Amino acid sequence: MRFWSLICCLFFISESGGLLAQSNEKTSAWHGFERIDFRLNDVPARYIKPRKPLPGNPWVWRAHFPDWHVEMDSILLERGFHIAYINTNDLYGHPKAMMIWDDFYQHLVTQKGFAPKVALEGVSRGGLYVYGWAKRNPARVSCIYAEAPVCDFKSWPGGKGESKGDPKSWQQLLDVYGFSEQQALAFDDNPIDHLEGLAAYKIPVLHVISLKDKIVPPDENTFPLIEKYQKLGGPATVYAMSRGPQTLEGHHFPIEHADWWADFIQQHSVPVQKPLESKSYVQVRGGLPNFYRTITEQKKATVAFLGGSITFNPGWRDKVSQYLREKFPQTEFTFIKAGIPSLGSLPHSFRVEQDVLSKGKVDLLFLEAAVNDRTNATDSLTQIRALEGIVRHARKTNPAVDVVLMEFADPDKFGDFRQGKKPVELLNHERVAAHYGLPSINLAREVYDRIEAGEFSWEYDFKDLHPSPFGQELYFQTMKYLLNASFQTASLSTQKPVKTSAVMAPLVRSSFEKGRYVPIQEAKLGDGWKLVENWKPADGVSTRPGFVDRPMLEATTPGAAFSLDFTGTAVGLAIISGPDAGVVEYRIDKGPYQKVDLHTQWSHSLHLPWYKLFTGNLPDKKHVLQLRIAATKNPKSKGTACRIVYFLAN
Template identity: 30%
Template sequence: MIRFCLFLFLGLGICTTLTAQSDSLAYARYFRVRQGLPHFFSRLKAGQPVRIAYLGGSITEAGGGWRDQSVDWFRQQYPKATVSQIAAGIGGTGSDLGVFRLQSQVLDQHPDLVFVEFAVNDNGKKPEQIHRAMEGIVRKIRKNNSHTDICFVYTLTGDMAPILREGRLPVSAASMEQIAEHYGIPTVHLGLRVVALAGEGKLIFKGKKEDYPDKIVFSPDNVHPYAETGHKFYTEALADAMKVLAQKDAGKSRRLPKPYRKDNWENARMIPATELVREGNWQVLTPETDPVAKQLRSRFPVVLKASEPGAALVIRYKGAVCGLYDVIGPGCGQYTVTAEGSPDTLIPRFDGFATYYRSHYFFFPESSGKGTRTLRLQVAAQGPDKTAILSTRGAKMDDPARFRENACYAGYLLVVGKLVK
């Protein structure tokens, strides 16, 4: 009954009293059909092979979660079709990295449908940042293959519950709705049933399941759902929306409209760091030769490393946006970044969570995009104060030897534009 009522209330339009379509996009709906997913469901119904890509953050990356569960659901509903998945979720990343890794990690594998999940990790960013990256994702997919269907899905954190309970979307999802409306992309909010259950006192967002035997516990940390509760609700919400979307006719031929923003990131490129000019001693690490590279092999097939102060990467590019996809961890130091016309800046590659190695990324201050810009990334002589940084989270060095090195890593250059030799 809860799911049925929520479907009626949210799926059929809580915002029907609003007169302006631009205003209504800020209000939460269970799903919006728009142009649907006609090509994907046409193949499913015909029993043809389909590939579903899941582009998102840690909620999508989680094994046994809504990604795996939804693939199982499609297989059960369409047993004659062969359903496979492209797992492209990376924890701690938003649409601003997703648009760069889209080509190699998703499009090169020829998906029939791409689910895009970044509402949690993008929350707190400015709407224009979200617009540029999400529109870049859409335009890249459509230009690669106009028959590839797209669906935005929104997950949540416990902190988002109050605004959702009021029937409004957080800034991230509301910004994504504007892009979805412009391109006719269906959207599904996976967490509205969760909010409803929490409002009824039947669910709590954070805790250990054994501590609340009479409640549904959504997650251990307010963010990452338990597979059998939070992720299950996400999958059920998606399944309900898919049943409706499956009935949507193909309609007119799909055309790519004019951009929502002219400065969108459809020209985002991810270039191997090995193509950059190197000064000093840089090691080329592979999963076969280095333990850090092995740990991050799903992120980088090859990674550069320099630990001697003064070793540098020189980047010459044309474009307004440039960044680096790299590594943060116990043995990482910091970059000194030099750009013409700007003072040198330090970019630490160590933070309060750096008790283990993980992929990370950062962007340089944007330029006008006119002419060629040169950046020099040099391994700084002075390392960050690791003890002080860890103490901000109450963490300590378990083994000082693991933290002694102050190296810098580089996996890919991120550029909206092109690299200049």
């Protein structure tokens, strides 16, 4: 119990945001070089200094067994590398160790001037650490060198295959992770798992093994990892050590050609590259003080992700969720996944109540709309009304909610950047964020700048506005920077909890802060309309989740009409626009009829969720909407259909 109390203590000190490196560094000799020992957040750490450091201070980070097989390290020290180590022994790559590693990396890079990218060196169980940290931080890794690495703890120490394992170490691992035997066997974050991001970053990997290793058999460790990694496009090499005595059932073997392995590390670490920094694209502003206090004091928090397909798809969202769980393991998190493909700020402002706020108190809201706002040609005023409306609506539900606005990348915005212009969607996100003191992340500009700097390409690395694994990692790393910067600011603050205001002056009149869905059952239907209780397409064309197998108002013949009584400043429709989408005519309070074409450029291949706002600037009182199907249609449409999922009102 004393050991686990110490580990928890160390973790929570680190979690509070400060890097506590004791000043009493101790200097000693190590194989003819100068060794510096110190404690970081009370964890023993050290680094070995070269006599003459290379420009940029390249370094190697050893995991476990820092004094085993030091021939390669000695060569690299002679060449000008630093060698570093922090003692997270007996944590078996657990997220607790990964958080300590994060702090160690930050200390050496920001305080000691070490290179932004590090070569990782894992021996035996050290493989659990180097792959665990590399998968969480691929942009910070230059290469991975591993000797007889454990790549699946079911093999060692579990002994669930060819390896006889180590029962004592297996029980210790179960205790560290809090696993039952069954949970450990089902665990899917071993080094052999989820290598997509690491492979997308093309991190070179070299495994030095013995084919006779019965403790960590290569058939259960190195070979399956390397096969998966190479199939994902990752560069990897395996060298089998077969000369010299092989002891401990083949797990210990002499290292020949240590200079070759030093060459491997030097080749991928020098010259030192200094990528652009994520902080240049983050505005912390008021930070996340209330969210931080909730997770550290109440230890129960809800995080919601509201956005389009980039939020709907797995990737950065899941990585943010995992990171929060790992950084604050004592907190019970609930995550609301409210991403729906094709939807931007306008739809979000009317669906936020149903899809997010109705599910309970939300403590942190991630909001993105910049890609679909441009694609959907949402006008600037509507963007402001929608984004501001979401913030105000959320704060009326919970005045202490923290909100992060995100601006994702797409090639359309790059043309604006090349002309020295800032896309209007980004300006509007930043305008709302600045007005309410919210953190924001300009990922669109970051991707553009990194491409222009030659760090990667859109075509072969990022690939699409729906990011590849490479792009998902990039997004996550910048979000992680924002979270940590906000947490550090909050942890150092002595102020009382921040009280946000839901009633501060709005940016524009009639923001959609009371946006809501009006049930389709409230319409007064005329001839030609019917309520389909469980709509699905009869033409075999694709649909979107949440907009199929559900009630829907449907009419397909010209002249079909209905009326709707509503209260508020805005009214519109949430529809399905498919291959037969028609044209509607509407009027409000018996004004003149106006036409709206429901067909879109995507309707031929998709029953697309599409939101049509008829007006957003009405007097805030009772109104009547009248709508009918027009006789005319878009030449590209196959029919005159209108299918309504919800009415919109503010």
